[in-house]
Amino acid sequence: MPAVLGQVSNRGQPGPVRQQRITISQKYGIHARFQAAIESGGGYNVHMLFDLPDHGTLYQALLARDADYDGQAYVGVATTGVFCRLTCPARKPKSENCTFYASVGACIEAGFRACKRCHPLEPMASADPAIGALLAALEARPEYRWSEGDIARLGFDLSTIRRSFKRQFGMTFLEMARQRRLRGGFETISDGGKVIDAQIDARFESASAFRAAFAQLLGRAPGTLDSSAMLYADWIATPLGDMISVSDESQLHLLEFVDRKALKAELSKLDKLTKGRIGIGKTAIGALIKVELAAFFDGTSPKFTTPLAYHGAPFARRVWDELRQIPPGVTFSYSQIAARIGRPTATRAVARANGANQIALVVPCHRVIGADGSLTGYGGGLWRKQKLLEIERHYKQQANESTMS
Ligand SMILES: [Zn+2]
Numbered sequence: 001m002p003a004v005l006g007q008v009s010n011r012g013q014p015g016p017v018r019q020q021r022i023t024i025s026q027k028y029g030i031h032a033r034f035q036a037a038i039e040s041g042g043g044y045n046v047h048m049l050f051d052l053p054d055h056g057t058l059y060q061a062l063l064a065r066d067a068d069y070d071g072q073a074y075v076g077v078a079t080t081g082v083f084c085r086l087t088c089p090a091r092k093p094k095s096e097n098c099t100f101y102a103s104v105g106a107c108i109e110a111g112f113r114a115c116k117r118c119h120p121l122e123p124m125a126s127a128d129p130a131i132g133a134l135l136a137a138l139e140a141r142p143e144y145r146w147s148e149g150d151i152a153r154l155g156f157d158l159s160t161i162r163r164s165f166k167r168q169f170g171m172t173f174l175e176m177a178r179q180r181r182l183r184g185g186f187e188t189i190s191d192g193g194k195v196i197d198a199q200i201d202a203r204f205e206s207a208s209a210f211r212a213a214f215a216q217l218l219g220r221a222p223g224t225l226d227s228s229a230m231l232y233a234d235w236i237a238t239p240l241g242d243m244i245s246v247s248d249e250s251q252l253h254l255l256e257f258v259d260r261k262a263l264k265a266e267l268s269k270l271d272k273l274t275k276g277r278i279g280i281g282k283t284a285i286g287a288l289i290k291v292e293l294a295a296f297f298d299g300t301s302p303k304f305t306t307p308l309a310y311h312g313a314p315f316a317r318r319v320w321d322e323l324r325q326i327p328p329g330v331t332f333s334y335s336q337i338a339a340r341i342g343r344p345t346a347t348r349a350v351a352r353a354n355g356a357n358q359i360a361l362v363v364p365c366h367r368v369i370g371a372d373g374s375l376t377g378y379g380g381g382l383w384r385k386q387k388l389l390e391i392e393r394h395y396k397q398q399a400n401e402s403t404m405s
Contacts, residue, residue: 058100062086074101074120076112078221083107088118099221105170108179113142124168130156131164134173138180146177179212210235211280214244217264218271218278229279231270234286239297240384243360246270246278247285251309254358255289257380266358269311289362296361302328302395304362312356315346319353326367329396331389333371355379361388 052058052073061069065087076083077093083101084090101107104120114121125132137154138146151161151173165173214233215222231253236243244263246254253270256263271278288306295301310317322341326332332340338350355377357365366385370376378385 052100052102055095055098055100058086059095059098062098063092065089071123072102074104074107075099076101076107076221078215078219081112081216082115083112083120084115085118085120088115090115090117097221099224103170104168108169108176109171113180128164128168130161131168134161134165138173138177142180144177145181146174148174213258214280217267219268224276225278225280228277229281230274230277232279232281232283232286234280234282234290236290236293238293240387243293245286245289247283247289248309249283249285251307252285252289252359252362253309253311255360255362256358257360257384259381260360260379262358262379273311293361297391299391299394302392306362308359308362311358312353315349316353316356319350320357320359320363323354323357323363323365323367326364327396327399328364328367328392329394329399331367331369334368335371337368367392 053061058069058073058075060066061073062075067087069086073086074083075086075088075093076099078097078099079093083104104114104124107120108114121135125135133154134151134156148158151158162172165171165176169176171179211222211225214235215225218225231246231248233244233246235258236245240257242258244254244256244258245252246267254266256266267278285306289304292301292304292306296304310320312320318341319337322337325340334351334354335344335347337354338344338347341350343349354365354368357363360366360380366378366380366388368376
């Protein structure tokens with residue numbers, strides 16, 4: 001897989017996974033590497049057979065705008081989501097925000113999009129007019145759901161296009177378009193933009209899409225996500241939209257809809273707490289909450305037994321515990337919660353604690369509504385709060401029927 005072969009972690013950790021091989025280029029310098037590549041058979045992707053030089057070397061080349069690396073190495077910038085040639089005239093990013101890749105395909109696969117100043121896709125586009133035309137079409141409508149029919153309508157032969165994209169980028173045009181769409185959707189989310197649109201556009205369709213999106217939320221390169229993690233993020237598709245869970249082997253630390261505006265801040269808090277050791281992966285707890293959510297949404301059971309890790313002050317924890325006492329199908333007001341925890345005047349603090357909940361559904365902050373019966377706010381969106389309360393009314397009916405019989 002070229003994406004992995006050509007990738008250099010920007011952390012420089014001597015972990016077993018990202019251990020660098022000493023390459024010909026490191027021994028003899030970059031020109032020797034090109035020479036060796038040509039001698040070893042040439043061809044369009046021969047550079048992928050070699051590891052890139054280390055991060056420091058490539059970063060120096062980036063600062064120097066070293067043209068020797070053109071077509072051989074690209075830089076993905078975590079803070080902007082853009083990838084560049086090392087010769088890009090734009091202001092240079094900080095070293096820790098850079099990840100280097102050996103191919104354009106690897107950059108796109110990792111969720112980066114092409115820079116509009118240094119145009120890293122240009123050589124491919126000018127080498128093949130069909131590629132150029134499709135790249136321009138994609139750039140004009142990045143959010144559009146491209147299909148094979150569209151390619152045919154533009155007058156291109158499907159199998160020729162498939163072959164030439166595979167050869168140049170290691171992926172088909174449709175795969176590239178999907179990656180581009182996901183990226184667009186996630187930028188909307190992290191900007192706090194029109195979140196529902198973004199969610200519809202950008203459903204995770206693959207683990208690599210999730211990786212790219214999650215890295216974007218954390219403001220990092222996807223390649224830095226999995227070394228010796230303490231907490232693992234996983235993605236859960238639900239009828240009300242995709243969710244992210246963060247867990248370790250004993251507790252659930254976070255469960256949120258991906259378009260929740262506070263998600264980015266909540267994740268950075270956990271990221272700080274673990275000193276950057278959030279990875280992507282599965283845990284027993286992550287599996288348990290998936291099963292319980294599936295049962296919740298298909299109407300089988302409203303019960304959540306997954307153990308929780310609370311990240312909050314004692315008062316907030318007290319509120320969250322109280323929220324968990326509210327049965328499904330029942331709603332309370334902020335002042336009722338305040339009264340129940342023996343702090344009848346602390347309505348506003350209760351509302352704040354309610355809003356600070358980062359374990360959606362399991363800590364049912366959606367069961368708190370205004371004293372006048374209005375829905376008031378919900379971090380996951382009012383439409384979703386409404387839906388959740390509808391689902392839970394069904395559970396309440398079930399409960400009533402079983403007590404009557
Ligand atoms: Zn650039």
